[in-house]
Amino acid sequence: QQQVKQSPQSLIVQKGGISIINCAYENTAFDYFPWYQQFPGKGPALLIAIRPDVSEKKEGRFTISFNKSAKQFSLHIMDSQPGDSATYFCAGTFQGAQKLVFGQGTRLTINP
């Protein structure tokens, strides 16, 4: 019940296009869903996060869409740029645990 499943494993998008990464979770006790961006040789960097009482959150070109009934959430990157090429991880955690359960990651490549 702890799993977070992420898809696709890899994604290639043309510059200016929309990148979409999907995640599904099992643990209904999860109350916080962050997305992290990781560049080679670096630690994951917090990108954007959402709580299950909100259906959508937007920060700049990044949007999280959340479907509580389906236990799914997704990251949309609008106007994708070559600098967005990185590995993206979704995660879930539950109140007080401070224990992130990560998806397997998506390697995103934006072609110029």
Added chain:
Amino acid sequence: KAGVTQTPRYLIKTRGQQVTLSCSPISGHRSVSWYQQTPGQGLQFLFEYFSETQRNKGNFPGRFSGRQFSNSRSEMNVSTLELGDSALYLCASSRTSGGPSYEQYFGPGTRLTVT
């Protein structure tokens, strides 16, 4: 504000040895979590410390241990190293624990290679 720092950044050890990794959280952050990242298993939670107490623990053998000091700095130790322990070890800090989930901020990691 300085970010999470981890030392050393790279480490090569021999099977059977032990290793200690260090993490300094963001100033004011009292919760420190450790994660192991490998290509096969991805990012996996090791344990979390808050106020010098281990609050949560992942599914790792007892060879993996940690501690936290009064200034919130944390160390993790791996004894009797195995080849499979080769990984990037990441430390993350957050403001609190035991309450609403807060953002975790990661350090650059320590790359451990076991030969």
